[in-house]
Amino acid sequence: MVYGPRVSYRELATRPVLIWSLVTVAARLPVAMTPLAVVFLVRERPGGYGLGAVLAALYVFGEVAGAALLGPRVRPGRARRQLALGLATGAASYAGLGLLPGAHPVVLGVFAVLAGLLPAAASGCLRMLLQTQLDERQMAPALSYETMLNSGVWALAPAVTAALALQVAPQAPQLLSALLMFAAAAGLWALPAGWHADDADRAGASVGRLLARAWPVFVTGCAAMTLLALAELVLPALLEQRGVAVGWSGPLLASFALASAVGAFGYGVRVWPGRPRTQGLVLLLGVIGCVAAMALVPGAVGIGIALTVAGGLQSGVLITRNLRLRERVPVSAHGAGYSVMYAASGAGYGASAVLSGVLLTVASPSVTVLVGVGLTLAFTAVAEWGERRPVEPAPAARQAASPVRKVRR
Template structure:
């Protein structure tokens, strides 16, 4: 491994993007808890708040792939402005939520989740356009650090604002942040590498028959192993966040110990992102992703067995550090599999996959807790995650074959004209039956 550092990405454009991303990510991390405070004094109370938060999450999960597939890199500024503007309008209307009827609040919450759902993926694709290819892993690591800081800071921010001012004010703050992000996005260059995706097809390698070139949807479908590992990466996280308070109390400790233990995880995640981005690491990013996901799963599962707060904190610290590497490497793996024009759609689908993974395991953990101990719930979540990791590993081991029949992963890619970058048009048939592949391509415009 070779030390590299972050100095090469310290540019004006990256700084502007960082402020815009902060303004974009804060409303996303604030919204679920803000929904709870909005409903706290309404009929239905916390139950209604939980329902509103669930509506917001469902809207994001639905909106991310739908809007991501419509996203065109050459019109990135327009798509980002539309998403951020929609979010700003919905959040501004929710400022008046305490006086609105419940159906109107539900509709606005859904719009607030759906409208900007593709902006995180679009912002990530925009970030990778602002730096040379050799610095992509560094900026993605920096984004993981920013994510960790945002998700650590959003809950106390929402709590303070809602209790000190009013239940609708956090949404007014979210609206102002989305407007700020919109203004900053408009000054950044967009669409420099995306090319045109107007025909819905991937870039064609030299001499290849355009009719044999897979469609954009076909390429997105073939990236399913990355989506699977993305869902797995959130599975154990959901188990820990939801079961840890019960586990701490089950161990005979004060339930308040859960908060600093979760803080250990997020601080370790931030530190892990910094360390990963500072160096280049041996092995391909797909192998790195699976290894780090395996270590994360084992470390977090061990929290159910390690003694005392110190032992639990150690497991969370190790899991957090490797979780950061998982977050970076899964994005790099997706970039390897997809051409530049499909990056935003791929990021959006992966974002939805993480939400689905989080929700399914969260519901499963709640069900298990009604019958078994918290430790059993953590161990069960770990076993489910390991099964998903194993499935992803088997899918990654399927060696794609190009027309040359070499069987090596990485063949079949084409050099994108003018950039020297490989447009990762995955060779046909990776882990998918040929008939299904042809069926998808024939029915995609």
């Protein structure tokens, strides 16, 4: 497999990639908006902030369950049809939240779970639809481009959500999310119908067995998102502990997202030494060090520098884990693998959110961050131990060097 880009980003500037980008933004912006949007939706109610947190947690639970259960069941040759159905029904769930903001909390909870669950297969499968239109030597820059696109979406989402909820109506973000998801479902018909998947490349092994063999990659993804949750969720409390205005959390997180986009661009612009496994480990340890520094340095400047460097390194972790997954499993299992990776990442984020919430009630924010860093180091050690164990060579190792075959529309 070619691990460094042998092409420039200009080769990705094609009409199919542009269409894919528009569909991807329309599908992912609602996902990035929802956790904050549901808080704005119900904050005027008695106990509204608590209810909003519960709805956000239910949404994330739906995402994790949907990615783990529905993603591996997408049929490669008919992916477009299944993804369109998931996005359209997810859009209907968003519309339910937006049109019934005063409904009973249980009803809102059901809508939140469905909004997370039904479209959850889209993330990994959209990546497969991008790869279908490229060849192997374009994979690293393509994954870098996708990470930049995601960083832009996550940087834009809070501002769009707050502006709509405060200036238009509390339910406006949900209604926009419904429209975007319907648009993404329609836009899928301008993309390939699916991707080629010859089950012979699995050498008789089931998809579940192949994915089980790649478990260290999923643990790495979980560890990376644990760090991201720490950086985002504990930051306001950490700033307050340092005597810094909590309002600085917004600009600091924006710098994190911007640095992530810059880091993704830097990874894709040249060939870097080492294999994805080695690169990912070094980058992840760098992010761990930066997050630990956040808990120890005084003042907003030091926290901002640590957070910005962490963002630049974090994007490389996300790219290398996807490259490593492609190395560990054959092409026919890539779509399922991406979906399980998404679920593992969501589980890591959710677990870190719960841990942070519990620890902040009994410990200082800096201690909370350091405990989370210790947990992440434990995840990293387990993943590295799993990587070093001898495993049967993946069927993908032989065939991944050949171009991804295209599926006719």
